[in-house]
Amino acid sequence: MASGIFWATICLLILLGILSLDIMGFFSRGNKFKVEGRTVLLTGASYGMGRELARLLSERGANVILVARDLTKLQAALEYAKSSAKNPSTQRFTIISADVSSESENARLLAEAATWNNGELPEIVWANAGSSIPQLFIETSIETLRQQMDLNYWAAAYLAHKTLKAWLYPNTPYSPKEKSAKLEAPRHFIMTSSATAFYNLVGYSPYSPAKAAMRNLADGLRQEVLLYNGARRSSKSTDQAPAPFDINIQLIFPGTIKSPGLEQENKTKHPATFAVEDSDPEQTEIECATVAIKGLENGNYMTPTNWLVELMRISNLGGSPRDNIIKDTVGQWITSIAWLFIGPDLDSKVWGWGKKEGMQAFKQGK
Template sequence: MALGLFWATVCLCVFVAVLSLDIMGFFSRGNKFQVEGRTVILTGGSYGMGKEVAKLLSQRGANLIIVARNVDKLKAAIEYAKSHAKNPSTQRFHYISADVCSEAENERLLKEATEWNNGKIPEIVWANAGSSTPMMWLESSIETQKQQMDMNYWATAYLAHKTLKAWLYPQTPYSPREKSAKAEAPRHFIMTSSAICFYSFTGYNPYGPAKWAMRGLCDGLRQEVLLYNGARRSTKKTGQEPAPFDINIQMVFPGNMKTPGHELENLTKPPITFILEKDDPEQTELAAATAAIKGLEAGNYYTSTNWLCDVMRISALGGNPRDNIIKDTVGQWLTSIVWLFVGPDLDGKVWNWGKKEGMPELKPEKRIAR
């Protein structure tokens, strides 16, 4: 027994030592998201977190193509990004006005971006466009639910489909690939989801399913591109030349942010939803963007932008890759216990609200101009 206790103590000490070193950054393996001199397409980059992401990418030396619908906001965002350029004399900036909810528009923006980028498809594509219309699900129209799915799932799915095909099968008209035996740096396709995809709650049901769908797409594509990455190392010759680069699929999960968009959300948000998220942390747009870039530079597959999003991420990992084996594994054990208390507490608040306020009147959907 004494020997068993001895080895248990040794293992515990080693575990604590490794965890401490990991937390202090001793196991850092450098920047996994190099953007200097590379071209980035960023949708939803004209305001909110996207505008700050554009600034941070500019500070790191990236060439930027910002995509949104409003031309005036796009012009302002480009000037804002330019003013923070690391290499003002060599960095290039461009904007494209497009409705990313349209498959044809995604085709067009990718073609225009490639032409502007001297005939080369951009190396990094970040699908950041999205918007939330919180309300009770029964009060939302089917039209609104479809719009939420279009903006928060299909906009990303269209862009991912077009981009991955262009990267991997360059015979597409707008993405010819020069033959080269030299390996290139990894390409990145990044999706901005939301912490709501880990746990949906009352008030976000018109919005949440689209973000859950996006997370499912990301998980599936992360594994699917491994086939193409593996094909690069294959000795078997086929009729299709493999790409000279690996592809990384990654996802970012922001929580509540102090943005104009968040203020619009509050106009349609049910009273019970304010109660459920009363104690949730709020971030500035810059803080969320900074956390997103930091996670990508660390090579994370899932990047949360604040501590609550990270707790929710850890609790929902399932079979997904661990960005930090120790923290994510131990954290999943702990959060499974925490949810024994948090889940019933949230359910209880909704039940008690109904008991206190009675049967709600079914109101017509509240339309907010955006």
């Protein structure tokens, strides 16, 4: 037994040493998200994190298609993105007004994007649109519950379905000769989820199930595209070659962002929700967007935008791929113990609020 404990300790120290070196940047992975000269379609681009993402993509040399509903805000976001263009003389920008919660609108915006992009679908598509209406579940109307699912899940699902189908089965099939051709740079389909996909806090039940569903969808899509990525390398001859590029599915998980969206959320947020998230870290829009882009450049499948969401990710990995085997493995050991204290503390705060305020503090369920 003593020998086993000794070697287990040695292995743990080695793991921690490798983790420390990785955190300090000794293991460079290179940029896995090169966007210069490529076209990015970004939904939810008119304000908040989306507006900053458009600017950062412009700063890195991308051609950007900004999508949202409000044309006035879109035009302002367009000018903001263009002002940071890396190559002002060659980069291109446009806007598309669309309600992405509609299936037909997703088809239309992709068609318009392809037409503008010289007949080619953008190489990078980012489903970033979303908004939260935090309320207690039974105090939320069924109409609002459906709207939350439409915008925060179905908008991304519609866009993923139509984008992946168009990438993999274009109107003009790839010739079999392209099987042996050199792979093009990977395409990226990215979805912006939420910290609440990992843990549903009191008051977020109208919103977080949609983001959890998005995460689950991404896990499935990440495996499904491996079929096509593998078929690209097959020696078997068929009438149509697989697409001459790999496809990456990736997720972003923001926490609390200081933005107009947060101000709107706070208008409907239950006092108990404020109580349980009062110590959560907050980020500015640009801080959140910067971390998101950095995670993509590192090649991460899941990118939380602050330390608290990172701990939530590590403790909820399940069968999802590990972006860093050492950190995620050690982190799961630690967070599994931490949740023994975090969970009861959150429950106690909610129970205590109810005990103190009583039923008179609640609305009648609709």
